[in-house]
Amino acid sequence: MxxxxxxxxxxxxxxxxxxxxxxxxxxxxxxxxxxxxxxxxxxxxxxxxxxxxxxxxxxxxxxxxxxxxxxxxxxxxxxxxxxxxxxxxxxxxxxxxxxxxxxxxxxxxxxxxxxxxxxxxxxxxxxxxxxxxxxxxxxxxxxxxxxxxxxxxxxxxxxxxxxxxxxxxxxxxxxxxxxxxxxxxxxxxxxxxxxxxxxxxxxxxxxxxxxxxxxxxxxxxxxxxxxxxxxxxxxxxxxxxxxxxxxxxxxxxxxxxxxxxxxxxxxxxxxxxxxxxxxxxxxxxxxxxxxxxxxxxxxxxSELPLWFWTLLLTGSFTMLLGSLSAIRYTDMKALLAYATVAVLGMLVLLLAFDSTYAYAAFVVTVIAHALYKAPLFLSAGIVDHAMGTRDLRKLAGLGRSLPLLAATVALAALSMAGVPPTLGYLAKELLLESGMKPLEQGQWLVGSLAYGAATLSALFMVGAILTLLWEAFFRRHPEEEGARLHHLPSFGFVAPALLLTLLGALGALAVDSVQNLLFAPAVAALAGEPVELHLKLWHGFTPVFLTSLAILGLGTAVFLARSPLRRLLNSLPAQLTSLFVYDQLVNALYRFAYRITTWIQGSPMAPQISVTLLSAALLVAYAFTHSSLASLPLLDSLEMPSLTEWLLCVLALFGALATIRARSRLSAIIALGVVGLTVTLFFLVFGAPDLALTQLLIEVLGIILLVLVFFRVRPDPDLDSGQGTSWRTISKLGMAAAMGFFGFAVVLINHISQVGESISPYFLENSYSIGRGSNVVNVILVDIRGYDTLGEITVLALAALGGYALLRSPQLPLLRRRIQMARRQNGAADQPTPPKTETGHD
Amino acid sequence: MTEIYLRLVDRILTPILLLIAIFLFLRGHDLPGGGFIAGLVAAAAIELTILALGSAATRDRYGPWLAPLLGIGLMVAVTAALIGMAGGGFFLGRWIQFEVAGETLKLGTPQLFDLGVMLVVVGMAVTYLLRLSEAAETPPPSTKHRETRP
Structure with a gap:
C-alpha cells in the first residue's frame, strides 16, 4: 500500500x-x-x-x-x-x-x-x-x-x-x-x-x-x-x-x-x-x-515511552468515549461535536505510533475530517435556518423538501462512515493498517488496544451518522411534533458545503496525484525524513478490508438498535461526566471566594478602612522604634517654624476640630475643606505652586463628590445626634491618634533619614536639556518618568471604568438594601466613606 | 430647573474655566500648570454645568465625547510614547520648533503625552460626577430616610 x-x-x-x-x-x-x-x-x-x-x-x-x-x-x-x-x-x-x-x-x-x-x-x-x-x-x-x-x-x-x-x-x-x-x-x-x-x-x-x-x-x-x-x-x-x-x-x-x-x-x-x-x-x-x-x-x-503510552491511552479512551456518546444526542451539532471528539482521539492515537502507516493515516484523517465535518456542521446550520430547529426529534423527511442539502449530507456521511471510494474510507483503512502493524510485529497488547479501539469507535461513528442522516432526512414521521419549513435555502447557502463534500468524496479518486503533492511533504515533516507514499484505494481482500466491511455492517446494527442504546446512555448517572466534576470545582471556587470576601470585607466601610490604616500605622511604629531614629539625634537641627507656619497650623487645627464638632454633614464637609485649603497654603509657602494648584482643585472636586455621595446616603444617627456610645468614641479617638502619629512619623523619617544623594539636583540640572521645559515637575511627569505616568493614568482609567460599572450596576440598589439590612442586624451605623477618586499623582 | 444664578454663573464661568484649562495646559511645560491640573480645571468647569443644568443637559452640550474620553486619552498618551520608537527609544521626546509673530513656539511628544493625561483626568472625573449627579437627581427609593437638612 x-x-x-x-x-x-x-x-x-x-x-x-x-x-x-x-x-x-x-x-x-x-x-x-x-x-x-x-x-x-x-x-x-x-x-x-x-x-x-x-x-x-x-x-x-x-x-x-x-x-x-x-x-x-x-x-x-x-x-x-x-x-x-x-x-x-x-x-x-x-x-x-x-x-x-x-x-x-x-x-x-x-x-x-x-x-x-x-x-x-x-x-x-x-x-x-x-x-x-x-x-x-x-x-x-x-x-x-x-x-x-x-x-x-x-x-x-x-x-x-x-x-x-x-x-x-x-x-x-x-x-x-x-x-x-x-x-x-x-x-x-x-x-x-x-x-x-x-x-x-x-x-x-x-x-x-x-x-x-x-x-x-x-x-x-x-x-x-x-x-x-x-x-x-x-x-x-x-x-x-x-x-x-x-x-x-x-x-x-x-x-x-x-x-x-x-x-x-x-x-x-x-x-x-x-x-x-x-x-x-x-x-x-x-x-x-x-x-x-x-x-x-x-x-x-516519538521514541519516548512517556510519549507513546500517554498518547496511546488518552487517544484510545477519548476516541471510544466520543464515538459512544455521539449517538446519545438528538441535537445535530452536539452529535457532530462528540464525533469530533472521537476523531481528535483518533489523531492523538495515531501520533503515538512511529510507522509510515500512522503518519499517512494522520495526514489523511486530518484532511478527510475537515472535508466531511465542516459540511456536516454547515448543513446543520442550514437545517436550523430553514426549519428553526436542529433537534432530530422534531425533524423528518427533509430529503424531499431540501434534496440538494440531503445529497450533500449523504455524501459527507459516506465519507464519515468510511464507505469507499471517499477520503474517509482511505483514512479508516490507514488507521486500521497502523493498528495492524504492532499486531504483525507481535506487540499484542498495543496492537489489540489500537486495533480494537479503532474498530469499535469506527463502528459507533457509522451508527451515529446513519442516525443523523435517517432521522433528519429520510424517515417519514418525526418523534415529536415536527418543525415546519420556514424558507428554502438558496443555492449559494448550500454551495460551500457541497464544494467541501465533493472535494472530500472525490479527493480519494485522485489519490495518485494528491498524495505526492499534498500528503508526502506533510508526512515527511512528521517522519523527520523523506518519505514516498504509495496510497491506493483498492488493495485486495486483506484483513483490514474485511474489518472495514464488518464495521459498516455492525455500524448499521448500532443504527438499528439506536433507541435502546440511547435509553441506556441516558440512564447513566450525571456524576460520571467530567463536566459534572468541572462544574463542582468551579462552584466550590465561587463559594470559597464568597466566604473569603464576606469574611474580609463583610463589615461596613469604616472598620475595613480602620484595619488597613491601623496596619500601616503599626508597621511605621515598628520601623520607628526599631531603628536609630528613636533617639532622634537630628531633631535638634530642625528649625523652628515661622509665624506664617504657626498660623497655618492653627487654621488647620481649627478646621479639624470644626469637622469633628459639626452637627450636620454639609458643615462637616465644609470644615474639612478648610483643612484641605490650609494644606494648599502650606504648599504655596514652601514654594510648590504645582502641588498647591493640584491640591486646590482636588479639594474642590472632592467636596463636590462628597456632597453628591452623601446626598444619597442614609443619615447616620450617631453623627446627626452628635452622640455615640462611649466605646465607639474612644475607638475612633484611638484610630485618629494612631493616624496622626503615622503621618508625623512618616514625615519625620522622610526628613531625617536621607540615604544617599538626593536626586533633585539632577532633575533641576537636566530638566531643560532632556525635556526642554523649565517646569521641572511637569518635565519629570511627562518626559523623564513618563513611563510611570502612563502606568498611573492607566490605573486611573481602570478605576474610573470600575467605578462607572459599579455606579450603573442594576444590582446597586439591591446591594445597598442588603448592606442596610446587615447593618441593622449588627446594630452598627457607621459613616460610609465616599469612593476614593483623588488618586495621587506624585 | 435649577436656580437662575447658577445658570448665569455657568454661562459666564464655564467658558472662562475651560480657557484657563487650555492656558494651564499650554504653559505647563515651563510654568506651573500641565495636563493633570488642566484636566482638573476642565472637570470643574463641566461639573459647574452639571450643577447648573443637570446631567442630561450636560450630556447634550458636550456631545458624545464624554464617554470615550478615557480611551481617547490613553490612546493619545500611548501614541506619544510610541512616536519616540521611531527615534530609537520608548518615550524619547521629539520636538518641532517654529516662529509665529516673533515668538518661538515648540511642540513635542511630551506635550502630546500631557494632552493624553489631561483627557484621562477629565474623563475619569466626569464619569464619576455624571453618574453621581444622575443618582442624586433621581429621588432615592425610600423618601423616609432622606436627609432633610441642607
Missing part, C-alpha cells in the same frame, strides 16, 4: 533542509537553494489581520452579495499556498524572521514546510467556504460585520500558529486562537448557554495554555533555542532530565485545546456558537491546534 523509499533511491526532490543549519545560524548564512527569503508569509498574515477590521467597517449586512468579497482574502491566501505545493514538495521552504523581543528569545519566525503548508491550506481553504457561507447565515444581521472581524482574526491567529517556527511566537498565536474563539463562541451573548460554554472553553484552554507556556519555556531553555526547527534538531533533547516534565506540561496544553479526555467537556458546550464558527473551530482549526503541536514535536520525542 505504501512504503518508505529505499535510502539509496532517495530522490533529490525530497531532500529536507538541513535542520541544524537553518536553526542555529542567522538566515543570511542559510543555504539559499533550500530556503527563499521574502516577506510573503508575513504579508499573508497581515492581509488576514487587516481584513478583519476592514470587513467590519464595510458594514456587510447592507449588501446582498458580500460573501464573495468576504471570502476573497482567505481565497487569495489559499491560492498562494496552492502554488507553493510544488516547491515545498521539492524541499524548498519559505523562512522569514523578524525580531520581536530578542532578549527573551522571542522572534516572529515563520517557516512554511510540508506540515505547515498542509494545515495552512486546510485553515484558509475551509475558511474561504465559511466566509462565503457566513454572508448567507447572517444575511441582513447588523452583527455580520463583527462576526467577520472575529472570524478573520481567528483565521490569522491559527495560520500564524501553524506557520510559526518559534515556540514563543507559536504560544502567542495559540493564545490568540483561545481569545478569538472565546469571542466567537460567546457571539450570541444574549444566551446563557453561549456565555457559559464560551467561559468554560476559555478557562479550560487558557489553563492548558499556561501549562503549555511553562513546558515550552522549559524545552527552549534546555535546547538553548526557541526555534522549533532548531529544537527538533538538538541532539539529546529527548533524553534530557527536564523533558518528562516539559512534555507533561505540553500534553496538558495540547489535550485541553484538542478536547482529549478528561478535558473533552468544553467542546460540546462550545456548540452554542453560531454555526459557521462551530463548523470552522471544530472541523478544521481550533481543536486541531493541539494535534498540530503534537505533530510538530513528534520527530523529536
Amino acid at each position: 505504501l512504503q518508505r523509499a529505499p535510502s539509496k533511491g532517495l530522490s533529490a526532490s525530497f531532500a529536507l533542509p538541513k535542520f541544524s543549519s537553518s536553526a542555529h545560524s542567522p538566515p543570511l548564512t542559510e543555504n539559499t537553494s533550500q530556503t527563499r527569503k521574502n516577506t510573503v508569509l508575513a504579508l499573508c498574515l497581515t492581509v488576514l489581520f487587516v481584513s478583519a477590521p476592514l470587513l467590519w467597517l464595510l458594514k456587510p449586512h447592507r449588501s446582498f452579495s458580500f460573501g464573495w468579497w468576504a471570502a476573497l482574502p482567505a481565497a487569495a491566501v489559499t491560492l498562494w499556498q496552492t502554488l507553493q505545493l510544488i516547491p515545498v514538495g521539492q524541499g524548498i521552504f519559505w523562512v522569514e524572521r523578524y525580531g520581536w523581543a530578542p532578549t527573551l528569545g522571542l522572534e516572529l519566525a515563520l517557516r512554511l514546510d510540508g506540515l505547515a503548508l498542509f494545515f495552512g491550506l486546510i485553515i484558509t481553504g475551509v475558511g474561504t467556504c465559511i466566509a462565503f457561507y457566513t454572508a448567507h447565515y447572517f444575511a441582513g444581521d447588523p452583527r455580520q460585520g463583527f462576526f467577520y472581524l472575529l472570524l478573520y482574526a481567528f483565521m490569522a491567529s491559527m495560520l500564524g500558529l501553524v506557520w510559526s517556527d518559534n515556540l514563543l511566537a507559536l504560544f502567542v498565536f495559540w493564545e490568540g486562537t483561545s481569545l478569538t474563539s472565546y469571542l466567537l463562541i460567546a457571539f450570541k451573548s444574549e444566551y446563557k448557554a453561549a456565555v457559559d460554554g464560551a467561559r468554560r472553553a476559555l478557562i479550560v484552554t487558557t489553563a492548558g495554555g499556561l501549562a503549555l507556556l511553562a513546558g515550552l519555556v522549559l524545552l527552549g531553555l534546555e535546547a538553548g533555542t526557541f526555534s522549533i526547527s532548531g529544537l527538533l534538531a538538538t541532539p539529546g533533547i529527548a533524553t534530557a532530565a527536564v523533558t518528562p516534565i516539559a512534555l507533561t506540561l505540553i500534553f496538558l496544553g495540547a489535550f485541553t485545546k484538542s478536547a482529549q479526555f478528561p478535558f473533552q467537556f468544553w467542546l460540546p458546550g462550545a456548540m452554542a456558537a453560531p454555526t459557521p464558527a462551530s463548523a470552522y473551530l471544530h472541523s478544521a482549526t481550533m481543536v486541531k491546534a493541539g494535534i498540530f503541536l503534537l505533530a510538530r514535536l513528534h520527530p523529536a520525542f
Whole structure:
C-alpha cells in the first residue's frame, strides 16, 4: 500500500533542509537553494489581520452579495499556498524572521514546510467556504460585520500558529486562537448557554495554555533555542532530565485545546456558537491546534515511552468515549461535536505510533475530517435556518423538501462512515493498517488496544451518522411534533458545503496525484525524513478490508438498535461526566471566594478602612522604634517654624476640630475643606505652586463628590445626634491618634533619614536639556518618568471604568438594601466613606 | 430647573474655566500648570454645568465625547510614547520648533503625552460626577430616610 523509499533511491526532490543549519545560524548564512527569503508569509498574515477590521467597517449586512468579497482574502491566501505545493514538495521552504523581543528569545519566525503548508491550506481553504457561507447565515444581521472581524482574526491567529517556527511566537498565536474563539463562541451573548460554554472553553484552554507556556519555556531553555526547527534538531533533547516534565506540561496544553479526555467537556458546550464558527473551530482549526503541536514535536520525542503510552491511552479512551456518546444526542451539532471528539482521539492515537502507516493515516484523517465535518456542521446550520430547529426529534423527511442539502449530507456521511471510494474510507483503512502493524510485529497488547479501539469507535461513528442522516432526512414521521419549513435555502447557502463534500468524496479518486503533492511533504515533516507514499484505494481482500466491511455492517446494527442504546446512555448517572466534576470545582471556587470576601470585607466601610490604616500605622511604629531614629539625634537641627507656619497650623487645627464638632454633614464637609485649603497654603509657602494648584482643585472636586455621595446616603444617627456610645468614641479617638502619629512619623523619617544623594539636583540640572521645559515637575511627569505616568493614568482609567460599572450596576440598589439590612442586624451605623477618586499623582 | 444664578454663573464661568484649562495646559511645560491640573480645571468647569443644568443637559452640550474620553486619552498618551520608537527609544521626546509673530513656539511628544493625561483626568472625573449627579437627581427609593437638612 505504501512504503518508505529505499535510502539509496532517495530522490533529490525530497531532500529536507538541513535542520541544524537553518536553526542555529542567522538566515543570511542559510543555504539559499533550500530556503527563499521574502516577506510573503508575513504579508499573508497581515492581509488576514487587516481584513478583519476592514470587513467590519464595510458594514456587510447592507449588501446582498458580500460573501464573495468576504471570502476573497482567505481565497487569495489559499491560492498562494496552492502554488507553493510544488516547491515545498521539492524541499524548498519559505523562512522569514523578524525580531520581536530578542532578549527573551522571542522572534516572529515563520517557516512554511510540508506540515505547515498542509494545515495552512486546510485553515484558509475551509475558511474561504465559511466566509462565503457566513454572508448567507447572517444575511441582513447588523452583527455580520463583527462576526467577520472575529472570524478573520481567528483565521490569522491559527495560520500564524501553524506557520510559526518559534515556540514563543507559536504560544502567542495559540493564545490568540483561545481569545478569538472565546469571542466567537460567546457571539450570541444574549444566551446563557453561549456565555457559559464560551467561559468554560476559555478557562479550560487558557489553563492548558499556561501549562503549555511553562513546558515550552522549559524545552527552549534546555535546547538553548526557541526555534522549533532548531529544537527538533538538538541532539539529546529527548533524553534530557527536564523533558518528562516539559512534555507533561505540553500534553496538558495540547489535550485541553484538542478536547482529549478528561478535558473533552468544553467542546460540546462550545456548540452554542453560531454555526459557521462551530463548523470552522471544530472541523478544521481550533481543536486541531493541539494535534498540530503534537505533530510538530513528534520527530523529536516519538521514541519516548512517556510519549507513546500517554498518547496511546488518552487517544484510545477519548476516541471510544466520543464515538459512544455521539449517538446519545438528538441535537445535530452536539452529535457532530462528540464525533469530533472521537476523531481528535483518533489523531492523538495515531501520533503515538512511529510507522509510515500512522503518519499517512494522520495526514489523511486530518484532511478527510475537515472535508466531511465542516459540511456536516454547515448543513446543520442550514437545517436550523430553514426549519428553526436542529433537534432530530422534531425533524423528518427533509430529503424531499431540501434534496440538494440531503445529497450533500449523504455524501459527507459516506465519507464519515468510511464507505469507499471517499477520503474517509482511505483514512479508516490507514488507521486500521497502523493498528495492524504492532499486531504483525507481535506487540499484542498495543496492537489489540489500537486495533480494537479503532474498530469499535469506527463502528459507533457509522451508527451515529446513519442516525443523523435517517432521522433528519429520510424517515417519514418525526418523534415529536415536527418543525415546519420556514424558507428554502438558496443555492449559494448550500454551495460551500457541497464544494467541501465533493472535494472530500472525490479527493480519494485522485489519490495518485494528491498524495505526492499534498500528503508526502506533510508526512515527511512528521517522519523527520523523506518519505514516498504509495496510497491506493483498492488493495485486495486483506484483513483490514474485511474489518472495514464488518464495521459498516455492525455500524448499521448500532443504527438499528439506536433507541435502546440511547435509553441506556441516558440512564447513566450525571456524576460520571467530567463536566459534572468541572462544574463542582468551579462552584466550590465561587463559594470559597464568597466566604473569603464576606469574611474580609463583610463589615461596613469604616472598620475595613480602620484595619488597613491601623496596619500601616503599626508597621511605621515598628520601623520607628526599631531603628536609630528613636533617639532622634537630628531633631535638634530642625528649625523652628515661622509665624506664617504657626498660623497655618492653627487654621488647620481649627478646621479639624470644626469637622469633628459639626452637627450636620454639609458643615462637616465644609470644615474639612478648610483643612484641605490650609494644606494648599502650606504648599504655596514652601514654594510648590504645582502641588498647591493640584491640591486646590482636588479639594474642590472632592467636596463636590462628597456632597453628591452623601446626598444619597442614609443619615447616620450617631453623627446627626452628635452622640455615640462611649466605646465607639474612644475607638475612633484611638484610630485618629494612631493616624496622626503615622503621618508625623512618616514625615519625620522622610526628613531625617536621607540615604544617599538626593536626586533633585539632577532633575533641576537636566530638566531643560532632556525635556526642554523649565517646569521641572511637569518635565519629570511627562518626559523623564513618563513611563510611570502612563502606568498611573492607566490605573486611573481602570478605576474610573470600575467605578462607572459599579455606579450603573442594576444590582446597586439591591446591594445597598442588603448592606442596610446587615447593618441593622449588627446594630452598627457607621459613616460610609465616599469612593476614593483623588488618586495621587506624585 | 435649577436656580437662575447658577445658570448665569455657568454661562459666564464655564467658558472662562475651560480657557484657563487650555492656558494651564499650554504653559505647563515651563510654568506651573500641565495636563493633570488642566484636566482638573476642565472637570470643574463641566461639573459647574452639571450643577447648573443637570446631567442630561450636560450630556447634550458636550456631545458624545464624554464617554470615550478615557480611551481617547490613553490612546493619545500611548501614541506619544510610541512616536519616540521611531527615534530609537520608548518615550524619547521629539520636538518641532517654529516662529509665529516673533515668538518661538515648540511642540513635542511630551506635550502630546500631557494632552493624553489631561483627557484621562477629565474623563475619569466626569464619569464619576455624571453618574453621581444622575443618582442624586433621581429621588432615592425610600423618601423616609432622606436627609432633610441642607
